[in-house]
Amino acid sequence: MVIRFALAKGRVAKKAIELLIALGYIFEEYSEKSRKLIFTDTTGTIEFFLVKSPDVPTYVEKGAADIGIVGKDVLLEHPAQVYELLNLNIGRCKMCVAGFEDRPLPYGKKMVVGTKYPTIAKNYFNAKNQLVDIIKINGSVELAPLIGLSDCIVDIVESGNTLKENGLVVLEEICDISSRMIVNQVSLKTKRELIDPIIRTFETQL
16 A cells, blocks of 8 residues: 655655655655656655645545645645644745835725735635735735735745845734645545554654
8 A cells, every 4th residue: 555645846845855765765766857757665655746836735635645745825725625734844934914114004995915825815804804805916926015006915924035125024924834744534544554654753853
């Protein structure tokens, strides 16, 4: 029986693969330049494949993967019926509302928000009973308030340097973000004897 991992491409996958290797799993065919899609360890018990972040919860929810590793931002933006079991503390940052320091947010009036995360932004402001017009932006969201497209932005903030360079500041913190281990609900029951040791060994590395 094989345990299959879905990993979000990029820094999250790199760190996750390092953890798997540190735990003794050897992936002879894996390299960052490889064009293969699925990699299996030498014992044939662990497989992983790399996908775009928003797809990880889908693969795990539908059972195409038993375990997924992906950022909390993705789980909040793309909710799925999965078990979130571990905070791996990879890629720690914060989801924030940002804007101009000297320009208070227009609470009580309809607020225009630019973001890559419309679901997170909508849920946050709805909880505050604030009417908002959400504008989905795929590129540099910092541009939106600079050119008057939005009153503020909702985005991930790590160092805050990009905000600072553009004259913006964090106005409100929404939540902490880091990579999480998620598990398919059926797999946790049917493959528990194999999954539990993996979870425990990951915990020892944290």
